[in-house]
Amino acid sequence: MKILVAGGAGYIGSVVTRRLQEAGHDVTVLDNLSTGFADNVDGCELVELPISRAGEVLDSSFDVVVHLAASALVAESVAHPERYWQNNVVEGLALLEAMRLAGVGGFVFSSTCATYGEPETLPITEATPTAPVNSYGASKLALDHAIASYSRAHGLAAISFRYFNVAGAYGDLRERHDPETHLIPNLLRGATGGTFKIFGTDFPTRDGSAVRDYVHVLDLADAHEMALEALEPGTHHIVNLGSGDGTTVKEVLAAVEKVTGRSVPAEEHDRRPGDPPELVADYARARELLGWSPKRGLEEQIADAWAALHP
Numbered sequence: 615m616k617i618l619v620a621g622g623a624g625y626i627g628s629v630v631t632r633r634l635q636e637a638g639h640d641v642t643v644l645d646n647l648s649t650g651f652a653d654n655v656d657g658c659e660l661v662e663l664p665i666s667r668a669g670e671v672l673d674s675s676f677d678v679v680v681h682l683a684a685s686a687l688v689a690e691s692v693a694h695p696e697r698y699w700q701n702n703v704v705e706g707l708a709l710l711e712a713m714r715l716a717g718v719g720g721f722v723f724s725s726t727c728a729t730y731g732e733p734e735t736l737p738i739t740e741a742t743p744t745a746p747v748n749s750y751g752a753s754k755l756a757l758d759h760a761i762a763s764y765s766r767a768h769g770l771a772a773i774s775f776r777y778f779n780v781a782g783a784y785g786d787l788r789e790r791h792d793p794e795t796h797l798i799p800n801l802l803r804g805a806t807g808g809t810f811k812i813f814g815t816d817f818p819t820r821d822g823s824a825v826r827d828y829v830h831v832l833d834l835a836d837a838h839e840m841a842l843e844a845l846e847p848g849t850h851h852i853v854n855l856g857s858g859d860g861t862t863v864k865e866v867l868a869a870v871e872k873v874t875g876r877s878v879p880a881e882e883h884d885r886r887p888g889d890p891p892e893l894v895a896d897y898a899r900a901r902e903l904l905g906w907s908p909k910r911g912l913e914e915q916i917a918d919a920w921a922a923l924h925p
Contacts, residue, residue, distance in 0.1 A: 621684065622641070625787070625789050625831070626780060630834075634680075642659045687750070692748050720845045723758070733890075738894065771845035771847045774850065775838070775841070778828070778894075778895045779856075782916075798915065826863075828912055830914065851903060853899050857897075
């Protein structure tokens, strides 16, 4: 297939791009490099444009757009919601419209479990009510609704993946965020001399720290490749991607110390506002629709991320 990967120079996007290339697809990357890196793209064309200008690239020769370009910091979305409505919704709508005008019929969208907010029951299924508590989750949910309407009205074949916590690396492709807000890279930084902060030790969990669901970036990328065969014209599927297992922050810290062989100094701090005690995915729909299940556990995620930092 001929595929445009929007956001293909970022962390997840670059791994998705590489896996699509390895599967034999003809890939073009569209990225404005605001958070991505040109050296993440190898062996295919990189077009340095915002997704609002996708119409300059797309034509009827493309089969599918994989959309991973977005602003994705929860705290920033609270402080600067205008950036999230512009980057995630306005630009996303421009991409959908460029696809419609060019006659591109397949769409795979990088959504988020933040659309569910703070669910009352676990594990989280696709039927769990959506109630985002920040502009990041709300903006992703808004585009999900737009995708559904394009599917109904224009026959778009679409899948929205609601990611849980993504970690790990694929060779040299790793997390390079600035600022870095994700748990495992910050713990690995602590293993090289920094101090790690645990926010909340009084949650109603087995050790008092928050529980999250971690999935390897390579497993996530493989789901995108599998999605190409599951696209159905006029249908918009919502699919969770997670491991189905919950791990506490303290358990992740212990796993990092085990994998790296280094001690990670940790400071305990109060909970951050809005942090739910536990978020764990039910990925049954991914298994049924795609034949997908996660293959790489937490220690492999940590080991791959550590190896990418110390090649």
